[in-house]
Amino acid sequence: MSAVSVIVPVYKVEKYLPECLESIMCQTFSDIEIICVNDASPDNSHLVLEEYSKRDSRIRIFTHPQNGGLGAARNTGLKESNSPYIAFVDSDDTVEPTFIETLINLMVQNDADLSWCGNCSIDEHSNFLEAYPIPDKKWTVEQILNTEQLYPSILPVWNKMFKRELIKDIKQLPIVSEDQPALAEYFTKCERIITSSKCLYNYRKNSNTLSRPVEPKPTVWNDFFYSHQLFFEILKVKYPLKKQLKKQAILRCFSILWRIQAFDMLKLKNWNEHRQNILKHLKEDKIGLKFYSPLMYRYLQISFALKSKTKLQKHLIHAALVLSKSRWVKNDSFLKLPFDMLRIFYPNIKHYFKKVLDSIEIISVRIIARIHTIIFPRPIWLVGERPDTAQDNGIYFFNYLKSKKINSYYIYDKKRAKGQKGLNENKVIQYNSFYHKILFYRAKYYITSHNNFCVPQSNFGKRRYSFSAYTKNVFLQHGITYSDNSDDYGKAKSKIDLFICGAKPEYEFVKERFGYNPDQVKLTGFARFDGLHNVNTKQQILLMPTWRKSIWKSRVANNHDFFLNSKYYKVFQSLINNATLEQLLIQHNYKLVFYPHYEIQPYLNYFTTESKSIIIASKEEYNVQVLLKESALLITDSSSVNFDFAYMYKPIIYYFFDRDDFVKNHLKPGYFDHKKDGFGEVVETETDLINQIQNALLSNCSMPQKYKERVSEFFPLYDTNNCERICQEIIKFTK
Incomplete structure (x- = not known):
């Protein structure tokens, strides 16, 4: 069985x-x-x-x-x-x-x-x-x-x-x-x-x-309502039913009514008669009507605009349709629904006006993109990441495409970004500019490390543009996928055509769990891994914790008090003011750079320290990839940067000060357990963390052999050909 x-x-x-x-x-x-x-x-x-x-x-x-x-x-x-x-x-x-x-x-x-x-x-x-x-x-x-x-x-x-x-x-x-x-x-x-x-x-x-x-038989519709x-x-025999549930059923019933073609079969020649009949039963001093769509799809559809600006109260509006004898509808064709009320809602005219303008904009862009294709038929590769940064897989892959003379463009928000240099060339396009929108519909490949982050929006209603059938969406990823985030990046929810993986266990996990076809998931290594070889390391420790959903939500709600009372803030504010840590840094002549996650950066001004050995780093002044390369030791909780650091065979300490809450509220467990599969020691208290930092400094920040073996198994592709493999897989995918 x-x-x-x-x-x-x-x-x-x-x-x-x-x-x-x-x-x-x-x-x-x-x-x-x-x-x-x-x-x-x-x-x-x-x-x-x-x-x-x-x-x-x-x-x-x-x-x-x-x-x-x-x-x-x-x-x-x-x-x-x-x-x-x-x-x-x-x-x-x-x-x-x-x-x-x-x-x-x-x-x-x-x-x-x-x-x-x-x-x-x-x-x-x-x-x-x-x-x-x-x-x-x-x-x-x-x-x-x-x-x-x-x-x-x-x-x-x-x-x-x-x-x-x-x-x-x-x-x-x-x-x-x-x-x-x-x-x-x-x-x-x-x-x-x-x-x-x-x-x-x-x-x-x-x-x-x-x-x-689809048969338009009366019995079909009778069954639906029945x-x-x-x-x-x-x-209702066992449970009290909420009015909201009844309203949902009403909406379903009326959605079906619009599809009933055999309901009354009014003819256009009789329409004016019925229109006048409806109007005379409505008091014009109470509500003004104007009809726009007299007849569509062989059944009656009525549209009207309110002349009065007064908001409607909840009323049931009655209107009788007296049909000509040749089109009389028998009583048994009508159905009595067991619901108490049909509600009429006053539309937001400004909202509809914005939708119209958005549609005009998008249609215009599509037409211009089509003309652009005819004049300049060469395929376009459109690359991006977070619009205000240029330090992830996107920029590395873009630089590779440029070196190979491939017709590529990089999307970047120069208005929001600060501290980025070397991005003023003609192949770098302003995010959400008119040219960006044309290229979006013109591109053969849309390639990004942050899915949908570089999709343009309409100017009026901020409506996100939709992908054309011509464009292939390639996901380079921001970091190694180790938890189950298939709800966000699985085939069921995303419009990703090709999913690029950087590690073997990740590749197997995505292929098995995310619902993609086998040819849609490829193990190539990350584009930025090409730059993680032969690096020069300083006497520097990088403290880089990831974000928390609860803190992000409080920031969106502009609730900074929530952050100041959070365990996250208290833990790291305490650590960067720890006297023992200060002594260790001075003794070994090391610096510690505290660089919180992108989503925590808006709170950076709340962190303070008197130590001259500790730097509180902002995203405007520091490049993540540079920090990873030049640092000798990484301290993080669960940030995916630990995989980049491990790739360089450099030691890591995992600081899980809120492990249970983090697993419960921030991510869904995947294939990677930091204690069993990680590349360094796991600690949960500040005291244990300081002890591990001391041990690492005494060993001259070298990675223990057992962790090196884990790295070798995790990253079977260890070379500077990652961008080349990605490019080949993209071309192969569209053949």
Whole structure:
């Protein structure tokens, strides 16, 4: 018996079924059975199923003699399942490699009755459209129903895992939106629910499959509204329902109403009659109307602007449509919804005006970029990193491209940056300038160490430009990925085409966990590693702790008191004023440079010291790469600069003064444990840190042999050909 049954209803999905099955077969959790129910599909889906069942013995096929609908197919799958846990995957969708593993671990470790994850929408070509994350949290059913953020993901069954003992007797009705009453019944049976913020299910926005029928039959729409009604009727027996949840259902119903083509079929010749009929029933002294869009898509669509500037109160506006006899709509074509109120909202005209201006700007830029391509057809490589710095993988790779006479440009914000030199040449483009925007749509390659940091924004609504289908997005990375940040940089959420890795364990981790195809992840070494050979070291210690999300949030909220009361500030303010440390530095003739992370730099003025041996360094005056090269010893907590330092075979001390809180609130654990896999000693107190500094100074700051061996295993590529490898992989990727 398998641990999980994955039920896949199949109907008219010949085109998408292989991708769906591949994504399930490649799950990191392999103890599954894949139950495919062919719901009398008229295409060649049955041949695809037969082919894949020969390749994987976990696939079981069941066939309906007649089409019964999505609910019937799921019921059959549930009946034939043998596993204690159940998951549903629609046959035109895909799942990320850790979909099953994540959900079953949540179920087992938390003794949960239901687990579910975030999801993404994809188009017919599997291109990412939008992500719908949810919180990492444990819930009761009542908490779920009262949390508005979860409403869009409550209703489908496909991003969830169920207990078979609770769901086995629940039958899905043979109607459209059959998920909803079934889920409502399941909610009445379960107690503990847990959710994951990871977006692991990819929902395809395609309208011609079993799960998304398009036939404009009245019964289809009746089913949709009826399933909503059942959802509430089942739940209200046990749980009080919030008005916000009802409002969400109203919005879903009205979104469907706009798609009903057979609802009244008004003809253009009758429109003026109906328009006048509506106007005469509305008092013009109360509300003024002007119609802009009389008829679209063969059904009625009404748009109007308010003449009065008075903000609307909550009112229900009634308007009667009296149709001509030839177009009379029968009463049974209308549906009575069990909801109490339709709310009208007064639009922000200024916001819409900005959107119009943004659209004009972006369209204009696209046109000019197209003309530029015709006149100057040579491919463009557009490179960047943080717009106000030029000291990361981006600038190193740009310099390499220049040396090879490759047509490249570097994006840089000269207005924000200070202290940067040598960046005034014509190939350096001002961030968010008009030329930057043209190059963004013109570039064949968009290459950056900070994903999306150099994407231009519109001038009016600050709308971020979207990538063109022509451009390949290459991610050089800012630092070695060692924690699980797939929520930010995984395929489900990012628009990265090629992911560059600097170390072997990192490469294996990203390839396994981040959801990319094998050819999208490459081990080349980092571009800046080319400059980490034959370095000259000073008698200097670099103290470089990373940031904290809680401090960053307080800075965004302009809450500096939070920082001054934080453990982070108190720990490092104490350290740079430690008398023993001062004596050690003087005794060994060393300097200590305190350079906090980029996100902590705005608080730098709060740190003070009387020591002449300690320098508090700002990002405007000091270059990180120069500091790393010239320093003999690094003290950090979990900053990724430790990997650069280790690459040079120089000693490191890890100072984890808030280890538990850091792991809990700042990052998700990955493959790298600093105690087991790190390149130096781990300490948690200031006293132990001072002792380790003393030991390092006594050994003339040399890296112990056991850590050198770890470095060699971690970085199998140790040469000055990193930029060359990156360039070759980019070219190879687009061939």
